[in-house]
Amino acid sequence: MRYLLLIAFALLAACSRAAKENLIITSSRPAYLIIHEIVGERIPIKNLLSPAASPHTFSPGPSEIKAVSKANIVFYIAENLDGWAADLHAGHAVEMMNFLPDAMIIRSDNHNHDHDHDHGGSDPHFWLNPLAVKAILPDLCKELSGIYPEYKVDFERNSKKFAAELLALDSAVKRNLSAKSGKSVFTFHPSFNYFLKQYGLTFGGSIEAFPGKEPSPNYISELTSRINSAGAKVIFSELQFSKDVAQTIAELTNTKIAVLDPLGSAKEVASYQDLILYNSLILLENL
Numbered sequence: 001m002r003y004l005l006l007i008a009f010a011l012l013a014a015c016s017r018a019a020k021e022n023l024i025i026t027s028s029r030p031a032y033l034i035i036h037e038i039v040g041e042r043i044p045i046k047n048l049l050s051p052a053a054s055p056h057t058f059s060p061g062p063s064e065i066k067a068v069s070k071a072n073i074v075f076y077i078a079e080n081l082d083g084w085a086a087d088l089h090a091g092h093a094v095e096m097m098n099f100l101p102d103a104m105i106i107r108s109d110n111h112n113h114d115h116d117h118d119h120g121g122s123d124p125h126f127w128l129n130p131l132a133v134k135a136i137l138p139d140l141c142k143e144l145s146g147i148y149p150e151y152k153v154d155f156e157r158n159s160k161k162f163a164a165e166l167l168a169l170d171s172a173v174k175r176n177l178s179a180k181s182g183k184s185v186f187t188f189h190p191s192f193n194y195f196l197k198q199y200g201l202t203f204g205g206s207i208e209a210f211p212g213k214e215p216s217p218n219y220i221s222e223l224t225s226r227i228n229s230a231g232a233k234v235i236f237s238e239l240q241f242s243k244d245v246a247q248t249i250a251e252l253t254n255t256k257i258a259v260l261d262p263l264g265s266a267k268e269v270a271s272y273q274d275l276i277l278y279n280s281l282i283l284l285e286n287l
């Protein structure tokens, strides 16, 4: 009897650990892809945002709130992008952008996605520069090891391997896009600034100044003249947003539309490396 009770108690303990600790939550797919590289298959990771949704316009429902309450740690990209994930969690919520060295942060006055959380106009899309991701790996390892000290060595080994892959990825993209150096890129919203800066491309302008901001007739007319004077042949929409406005601007400027995927929602994107390569290829083929 005592033996049975001991087994029951052990099972209960295991269950409670599983319920409380053995789950990592990520807010959106870029956070998931990065954390997955460090964690591997050791610990389950649940991503909150569905592939079709944009973190900018997302509002969490009961299932997200329930998922987060079970986890011991939540990773999100930045307060002014997916800060809603931090608001869901009373415990340990980690803002990944906090670990980015100041010198790597791109300031952008017109990129305050959320007017209630203006953090000095920092552009939150840092994950589109592989070297920015490399820069935050040691701190992410530290956060994970604080919760799961038994896997510290694994996290560090995976992280070291990932860092080397990021360097190789950066060189490959640099090499591939060198032929397009200096070209103006027009995006749906200012989501690619880190990528463009890293790979010698120029941000020409965006269809929406920030997500959810419908362009005014004045804004559209200024944008179309910028597209025309840059001699652009293409404008880039995004997988998570409607193509309607892009269509109007494409017709006005006689450009075609190609679709970028800053979040890595496309079915071809299975890893962080895929996310960068997928977008590089679209830019390379269309610019």
Ligand SMILES: [Zn+2]
Residues within 6 Å of the ligand: 056, 113, 125, 189, 190, 191, 211
């Ligand atoms: Zn954005």
